[in-house]
Amino acid sequence: MRSSHPLRARPIVIGVAEACLRCGVCCAVETHFCHVQFEEEFDERYTYVYHCLSTPDPASNQGIWLCTACHKCEEVCPYETSPLRFIEAAKAEAYKRGLAPRLLTGIIAQITSTGYLFPITPSTVRRRAELGLKPLTTEAAEELRQIALKTGLTEPRGEP
Amino acid sequence: MRRYAFFPGCFIQVRQPHLEALSRRILGELGVELVDVEGFTCCPEAVTLSVDKMSWRVMAARNLSLAEELGLDILTLCNGCLYTLRTVNQELKGDEELRGRVNDALSVIDREFRGLIRVRHFAEILIEDLERMKAHVERPLEGLRIACHTGCHILSPPEVMGFDDPYDPVILDELVEALGAEAVDYDLKTLCCGWTLSTYGSREASERLLASKLNSMRRGGATAIAVICPQCFHQFDVGQASAARRLGIEYRLPVFYYLELLALAMGFSLDEVGYRYHRVRSGEVEEALEVIG
Numbered sequence: 546m547r548s549s550h551p552l553r554a555r556p557i558v559i560g561v562a563e564a565c566l567r568c569g570v571c572c573a574v575e576t577h578f579c580h581v582q583f584e585e586e587f588d589e590r591y592t593y594v595y596h597c598l599s600t601p602d603p604a605s606n607q608g609i610w611l612c613t614a615c616h617k618c619e620e621v622c623p624y625e626t627s628p629l630r631f632i633e634a635a636k637a638e639a640y641k642r643g644l645a646p647r648l649l650t651g652i653i654a655q656i657t658s659t660g661y662l663f664p665i666t667p668s669t670v671r672r673r674a675e676l677g678l679k680p681l682t683t684e685a686a687e688e689l690r691q692i693a694l695k696t697g698l699t700e701p702r703g704e705p
Numbered sequence: 706m707r708r709y710a711f712f713p714g715c716f717i718q719v720r721q722p723h724l725e726a727l728s729r730r731i732l733g734e735l736g737v738e739l740v741d742v743e744g745f746t747c748c749p750e751a752v753t754l755s756v757d758k759m760s761w762r763v764m765a766a767r768n769l770s771l772a773e774e775l776g777l778d779i780l781t782l783c784n785g786c787l788y789t790l791r792t793v794n795q796e797l798k799g800d801e802e803l804r805g806r807v808n809d810a811l812s813v814i815d816r817e818f819r820g821l822i823r824v825r826h827f828a829e830i831l832i833e834d835l836e837r838m839k840a841h842v843e844r845p846l847e848g849l850r851i852a853c854h855t856g857c858h859i860l861s862p863p864e865v866m867g868f869d870d871p872y873d874p875v876i877l878d879e880l881v882e883a884l885g886a887e888a889v890d891y892d893l894k895t896l897c898c899g900w901t902l903s904t905y906g907s908r909e910a911s912e913r914l915l916a917s918k919l920n921s922m923r924r925g926g927a928t929a930i931a932v933i934c935p936q937c938f939h940q941f942d943v944g945q946a947s948a949a950r951r952l953g954i955e956y957r958l959p960v961f962y963y964l965e966l967l968a969l970a971m972g973f974s975l976d977e978v979g980y981r982y983h984r985v986r987s988g989e990v991e992e993a994l995e996v997i998g
Binding site: 692 | 715719722723725726741743744745746747749752753754755757758759760763764767788811814816857858861862863871872892893894895896897899900901904907911913914917
């Protein structure tokens with residue numbers, strides 16, 4: 546079900562894909578380039594950014610999840626486009642349509658149920674005690690849960 | 706005494722609590738008072754929550770509002786937390802309409818973002834008062850040759866983060882040299898540590914990246930790595946150990962969170978800084994520290 550929540554209304558940034566000239570600078574300057582270029586399928590002629598911008602349905606491209614929002618692509622782009630904005634818009638669209646990886650939806654559930662990005666394990670508890678640190682508490686997560694209800698973050702997702 | 710609302714970040718709290726314990730001790734000795742804030746949660750992490758920017762902003766604004774209630778700037782130990790909290794703080798301070806929408810969502814928990822504080826990274830307050838820090842150095846780390854990896858999210862976008870030049874970062878080098886160590890130059894200095902590749906991508910790609918980066922550091926003459934971000938620390942420590950095992954190459958480049966290096970220079974032992982929790986250790990570095998005494 547596509548959400549109609551007013552706080553989440555955002556179009557895909559089509560303009561970025563149209564403005565990009567596929568020059569490859571964002572992924573080809575080795576001293577300041579996109580780390581995703583280390584994935585085997587990419588090289589100087591077929592770059593990660595080109596891959597993200599040229600897929601017919603960007604939201605269904607699993608490659609978008611490799612972007613870490615480091616901003617290097619927009620910093621080096623000689624034409625001042627922002628592939629990052631395009632990729633983030635594609636991620637948002639994918640999330641709305643239920644296409645996000647289960648790992649990501651699991652992390653969101655983890656944050657809204659505990660307040661922490663990572664699970665508090667017995668090892669965490671033991672090591673914190675050994676170091677004389679206060680135990681971690683999860684009460685504040687209730688406020689995150691209420692925020693998520695308000696913004697629609699944890700609404701059911703799926704294809705429209 | 707400078708007082709801050711202490712935001713260790715959940716990666717350190719959950720996975721690397723020895724860094725939290727050490728940070729509390731070292732920053733305290735430098736005259737920085739860290740105030741614990743009841744109710745701080747995950748910043749939240751920008752890569753994950755980029756799927757819903759409004760939720761990201763509202764949850765970050767909630768953390769900011771908690772520090773505002775205490776009238777304290779936030780001090781964080783993590784580049785990622787800095788990125789989220791500083792970006793949202795700046796966006797909401799500068800956009801009344803957006804601030805109104807965020808505060809409307811925050812009203813369900815009776816909170817309000819007012820835009821009263823700043824968000825700081827510990828490296829910023831150290832470089833701003835370098836002489837105070839240098840006065841605490843009792844054992845200069847002479848002989849250590851360190852490759853500095855500043856990390857992506859404290860550098861970019863520079864108009865928001867304002868920490869250092871994203872093309873040629875030097876501040877961490879200055880901090881390392883203030884301890885008496887040598888900061889070496891290397892050609893892949895601004896390449897990402899590859900954290901998201903190890904999370905959402907392929908392990909092979911993450912290892913190829915690490916191999917390139919570690920080889921570049923070695924070519925530069927480094928015997929150790931310095932970082933100011935817990936996720937970069939994890940990648941260069943656990944990731945390096947994993948890559949070395951699978952690729953059959955021993956890089957032996959131990960990584961130090963900067964405050965560990967500072968503690969060593971202040972006279973702490975390797976055991977006291979938590980070196981036993983590191984996966985990658987090096988006899989070369991241990992011997993160098995023994996020589997220093």
